[in-house]
Amino acid sequence: MIEAGEIEPIIIVAVPNSGANRTVEYLPAHAMGIEGQGDAYINWLIREVVPRVERAVRASRDPADRGIGGASLGGLVALRAAHRRPDLFGRVLAESPSLILDGEALDLARFLNLDSRIFLGLGGQEYGEEGAEETALLLREVNALHEVLTQQRGPGREGEVMVEITPNAEHNEHAWAERLPIALRFLYPVGD
DSSP, rough: OTTSSBBBBOOOOOOOSSTTHHHHHOOTBTTTTTTOHHHHHHIIIIIIIIHHHHHHOOOOOOOOTTTEEEETTTHHHHHHHHHOOTTTTEEEEEEEEOOTTTTTOOOGGGGTOOOSSEEEEEEETTTTTTHHHHHHHHHHHHHHHHHHHHHHOOOTTTTGEEEEEETTSSSSSSHHHHHEEEEEHHHTTTOO
């Protein structure tokens, strides 16, 4: 995509995202009856990963050039990290973000000061045919988040938040990979 001139040159740092403790590591504290360690994980990213990357490669330290992304609970982590540290992360890729925990929608007010350029990706069949109600709730919450973030920005900045819904896509890495080029073109457009 960079060679084809579709996006600005970027460096992607991928943190392993699987394992037995993923849910505990990514969840906010006291979510789903679990003592989540999401805050500690975000602190680790900020205090350990970011400085290590800054030492290893020469890259812009401008938050307008730096993004954070994830899928599912990782999408929630990305939103929360950008909310907590807008001085570090100015772009967010949140694929199928877990805005519903234990059947309850998260309080969207927590993201009201999120001033980043944001891509929200979602499948129209996130939880398959049997999970139509859960998918409908997640779609409603993602659209509500889009509306809140767009209104917060005010006139002339509506284009800084994008929602991409793939009608038949489910909650899986294949769907996220399919939307990745769309997200990267939006987050890192040529000439931006």
